[in-house]
Amino acid sequence: MAEGAAGPGGAERYFTRWYKPGRAGPGWAEEGRLRCGALTPLCALLADVKGRPCEDFCVLQHSNRICVITLAEAHPLLQSGKTIKNINYQISANCSRLQNKVSGKSKRGAQFLTELAPLCRISSSDGEEYTIYSCIRGRLIEVNENILSNPALLQEKPSTEGYIAVVLPKFEESKSITQGLLTQKEYEEVLLKRRSSAS
8 A cells, every 4th residue: 555544543634535436325315406506426426236234435535646445434334333254355257366476567467457356255244235435436556455454444444554455546536536525524413413303
């Protein structure tokens, strides 16, 4: 992972946080229409058809374009009482993120990911399975193999040693990849709305 992110406060110091919330249940798309006037990319994001309620992701974007994919604070796997049973980077019979072999300055051999490309699947001891998505377009630089042998890192240090993967967007897309993602302030507003609708 990029230097500086591993130490305490490193994620805040070197990275900008962007969020991709999963859908928040019935009525959220309608609220998005009211907020945006139409189902713009932001509103469509809030009613994400791929995500399940509250399965949120965080993209830590470094000034050098590198993006680190992590779980957002509100993801169900980070809530108390969840125990991770298994992490699997085998996406299909023919695709394993562990087989990603990158070489050279141009990152030859890196798997290309779309926003909805699955990175891994994580199952918890209560029988739930969660698919973790890339959230951005780019080349897969590395996956975090440390969480395979120590899944607790994912829950204890999700923004540092417990990251999922590192993705490098194309240079020409590096400014636009965060369109459709939420800033930390916007994400906090989403969490407030979720809490108020749940109570």
